[in-house]
Each structure stands twice: as structure tokens, then as C-alpha cells.
Amino acid sequence: MWIFGYGSLVWKVDFPYTRKLVGYIEGYERRFWQASIDHRGTPDKPGRVVTLVPSTSPQAKVWGVSYEIHDEEAISRLKEREKRYSEVNLSFFSATTTSTNIIPPPIITVTYIGPQNGPLFLGEASLDEMATQISTAKGPSGTNVDYLFKLADFMRAELSQVEDEHLFQLETAAVVWGAAYKIPDNELEEVLRHLDHREVMGYEKVPILFHPVWNHPLNETKNGTVISTEKNFEVTMYYGSEQNEHFIGDAPLDQIARHIWKCVGPSGANKEYLFNLCNAMRQIATLLPAPNNDDDEGTRKTQPPILDEHLAQLELAVLELDNTEDKSIIKSIPSPVVND
Structure with a gap:
């Protein structure tokens, strides 16, 4: 058979x-x-x-x-x-x-x-x-x-x-690319208290499997050496599910982009959050070691796109708003009257 x-x-x-x-x-x-x-x-x-x-x-x-x-x-x-x-x-x-x-x-x-x-x-x-x-x-x-x-x-x-x-x-x-941080046991309680406050708006802690790239140049420890110890491991992630009261959900791209473009809060402009995230993801992808058969056991054998499609489209849309709206504002300002 x-x-x-x-x-x-x-x-x-x-x-x-x-x-x-x-x-x-x-x-x-x-x-x-x-x-x-x-x-x-x-x-x-x-x-x-x-x-x-x-x-x-x-x-x-x-x-x-x-x-x-x-x-x-x-x-x-x-x-x-x-x-x-x-x-x-x-x-x-x-x-x-x-x-x-x-x-x-x-x-x-x-x-x-x-x-x-x-x-x-x-x-x-x-x-x-x-x-x-x-x-x-x-x-x-x-x-x-x-x-x-x-x-x-x-x-x-x-x-x-x-x-x-x-x-x-x-x-x-x-695949969602990012970074995992190992917190020392003696600082765990303080760090979690800080993160719980930072991620208080609708996020909950959930366990998820993390797939490390052990030879990525952005890896670091206090002594500067990162050693592959296991292929994958479980991490805690702050996750905003669809059930939380602050979940906004999907919307047309131009609507999301305009929302991000105009919002400013105590931590700064919302668009700077987007730009910083895009730059970090771009750096992770740019420095990702080329896949080959000699990689460490924990290395994924894939080369990711520089940005996922959602981030890339949002970044372009907000940059376009920066360009068109700023020019519109400048044009609306009356020219100064110069007296002879």
C-alpha cells in the first residue's frame, strides 16, 4: 500500500x-x-x-x-x-x-x-x-x-x-518580525509593572512561540555574546485582541493614514511612531544574514520582505500626506505686504 x-x-x-x-x-x-x-x-x-x-x-x-x-x-x-x-x-x-x-x-x-x-x-x-x-x-x-x-x-x-x-x-x-528581550529574574517584577502600565490600553499578555535568528547582528547581551541554546522558545507578548474595547479594526488605507498623520499625543506624533517602526523593521531585514545550509539550528531559512505590505503602504500614504498637506498649508498663508 x-x-x-x-x-x-x-x-x-x-x-x-x-x-x-x-x-x-x-x-x-x-x-x-x-x-x-x-x-x-x-x-x-x-x-x-x-x-x-x-x-x-x-x-x-x-x-x-x-x-x-x-x-x-x-x-x-x-x-x-x-x-x-x-x-x-x-x-x-x-x-x-x-x-x-x-x-x-x-x-x-x-x-x-x-x-x-x-x-x-x-x-x-x-x-x-x-x-x-x-x-x-x-x-x-x-x-x-x-x-x-x-x-x-x-x-x-x-x-x-x-x-x-x-x-x-x-x-x-x-511571520511578524520583531525582537525578544530576556529580563533578569531580579528585575522581572519591576519590568512587568512598567510594561503593564505602558501597554495598558487594551493589551493582554499571551504566550507565543518565538523563532530566533541566532546569528543576527542586532542580537546583544550584557557581555556581548549570544549563544544558540535552543531552536525556538516561548515568549510573553502583549497582544491587542479584537475583543478589547480599544480595538478599532480595519478601515480604508487613506482613512488610517490620515488618522495617523494628524494625531499627536503625550509621547509625540502618531506618524513618528509609524516611521520609527518602519525604520526598525527595515533595519532588521537589511541586516538579516543570508539564508544558507550552514546557519545555526535556530535560523529561519527565509529572507523577509523589507517591510510587510500593511506597513509599507501606510508609510507611503502618510509620507504623501506630509508632502501634499504641508504644501497646501503653505499656499494658504497670505503673503506679507511689503510697503515701499
């Missing part, structure tokens, strides 16, 4: 197999349109995992791994693991050629697909909506974003020539 894996089965192999082949199936597209309530999410906060949906493109392929399995107990465990999916027999095309460069014939594999009429099929959503759901969900098998990263890492490492636009766009959208 052959099993085709296109999600967690490509890296989480907890069963015995006799052969493993990398290749693809045709006629489908891989999409993060299936809810996970028992592995990468919970019933109250479902995660998003991949399923297959029929494609209208005759060239459509989904790359993954097929395993030949003969162990009846292993097959039974797999059926339990994929119990929320339907079994479909598909032709699998191996990317491995024989010693005589002959392409082997297709193999019939069992493939698990989430039924579109099932209760866990979420369907399509905006990129930002899916990325937000993935980045905040967590279940017994770990965080949802770790599932996304591992799938993208497999594609990048094993199939670098294959472009999976849906997967890599989600990976970029689900």
Missing part, C-alpha cells in the same frame, strides 16, 4: 515504511482551507491545515512524499490520524529516475482529502485572515504556524525548483 503525504506527513513520519519517494499528484491544488481542532488548534480556536481541492488548470501539481507501507498496525494508526479526511486513490508520479534515467510509471496511492461538504472545511479566505488564524492557533501537536513553517521548509529544502505561491505567500504573511 502507498500513502501520499502533502501536509504534516512530509516531515512527521511516525510509522514504519519500506520505501519513500518524492513526487507529485495531478489535478489538485494544496490549500490551507481545512480546520484543525485536535492537532494544530482547538474547537474554540481552530487552526488551518492543508487539504486538496480540484484545480481548473491542466498543469496543476501538488508535490509531496509517498510511502510504501506493509505494516497493518501502522496503516491503522494512519487511518486514525487522518480520520477527519476522506480516502481517495490518485496516481503519484515519482521525481526519482532509475539508474538508466527511465521515469518509472505512476503509482496508485491513498491520499487523504478533507471533504468540502464536511464540518471542518473552512474554504477560501483573505491572505491576512488566514495568516492571522494560523499565527495565533495552537493545539496538542504544537502551534499552527510551526506546521506552516515546516511544510515551507520541506518544499524549500527538497523541491527548491517548485514554486508554491499559496504556501509561500502565507508563510510571509504569517
Whole structure:
């Protein structure tokens, strides 16, 4: 019996197999349109995992791994693991050629697909909506974003020539770059009291998994040396959820930009907050070590955009207001009268 894996089965192999082949199936597209309530999410906060949906493109392929399995107990465990999916027999095309460069014939594999009429099929959503759901969900098998990263890492490492636009766009959208600070135990109480006051307007402390870039040049400690101790670790983050009373929500870009442009508070102009954040993110990305196979274990193998799309568009819109509105103000000031 052959099993085709296109999600967690490509890296989480907890069963015995006799052969493993990398290749693809045709006629489908891989999409993060299936809810996970028992592995990468919970019933109250479902995660998003991949399923297959029929494609209208005759060239459509989904790359993954097929395993030949003969162990009846292993097959039974797999059926339990994929119990929320339907079994479909598909032709699998191996990317491995024989010693005589002959392409082997297709193999019939069992493939698990989430039924579109099932209760866990979420369907399509905006990129930002899916990325937000993935980045905040967590279940017994770990965080949802770790599932996304591992799938993208497999594609990048094993199939670098294959472009999976849906997967890599989600990976970029689900990543939020920033900095983590380790607080000394003897200063923890004082620092938390300060931060609780600073982030009092609708923020709550939540645990989240942090993915460090151990060799980033902006890393620092009191003695100047940063040593990789573990791949990822949990941090506390101040998070303003949609449920808090100060959450404003989405709005047209020009409306958000004008709001930021004109607001000033005790800490300064709102636009300076935006500009400082953009400059910090730009510096993080500019100095990010180039990805390669010799990086420390904790280094993500991705190169982020200089700014995420939301920040980049807002920065441009506010700078445009700076330019157009300031000129308008200057033009409205009457010219001084000069007496001969």
C-alpha cells in the first residue's frame, strides 16, 4: 500500500515504511482551507491545515512524499490520524529516475482529502485572515504556524525548483518580525509593572512561540555574546485582541493614514511612531544574514520582505500626506505686504 503525504506527513513520519519517494499528484491544488481542532488548534480556536481541492488548470501539481507501507498496525494508526479526511486513490508520479534515467510509471496511492461538504472545511479566505488564524492557533501537536513553517521548509529544502505561491505567500504573511528581550529574574517584577502600565490600553499578555535568528547582528547581551541554546522558545507578548474595547479594526488605507498623520499625543506624533517602526523593521531585514545550509539550528531559512505590505503602504500614504498637506498649508498663508 502507498500513502501520499502533502501536509504534516512530509516531515512527521511516525510509522514504519519500506520505501519513500518524492513526487507529485495531478489535478489538485494544496490549500490551507481545512480546520484543525485536535492537532494544530482547538474547537474554540481552530487552526488551518492543508487539504486538496480540484484545480481548473491542466498543469496543476501538488508535490509531496509517498510511502510504501506493509505494516497493518501502522496503516491503522494512519487511518486514525487522518480520520477527519476522506480516502481517495490518485496516481503519484515519482521525481526519482532509475539508474538508466527511465521515469518509472505512476503509482496508485491513498491520499487523504478533507471533504468540502464536511464540518471542518473552512474554504477560501483573505491572505491576512488566514495568516492571522494560523499565527495565533495552537493545539496538542504544537502551534499552527510551526506546521506552516515546516511544510515551507520541506518544499524549500527538497523541491527548491517548485514554486508554491499559496504556501509561500502565507508563510510571509504569517511571520511578524520583531525582537525578544530576556529580563533578569531580579528585575522581572519591576519590568512587568512598567510594561503593564505602558501597554495598558487594551493589551493582554499571551504566550507565543518565538523563532530566533541566532546569528543576527542586532542580537546583544550584557557581555556581548549570544549563544544558540535552543531552536525556538516561548515568549510573553502583549497582544491587542479584537475583543478589547480599544480595538478599532480595519478601515480604508487613506482613512488610517490620515488618522495617523494628524494625531499627536503625550509621547509625540502618531506618524513618528509609524516611521520609527518602519525604520526598525527595515533595519532588521537589511541586516538579516543570508539564508544558507550552514546557519545555526535556530535560523529561519527565509529572507523577509523589507517591510510587510500593511506597513509599507501606510508609510507611503502618510509620507504623501506630509508632502501634499504641508504644501497646501503653505499656499494658504497670505503673503506679507511689503510697503515701499
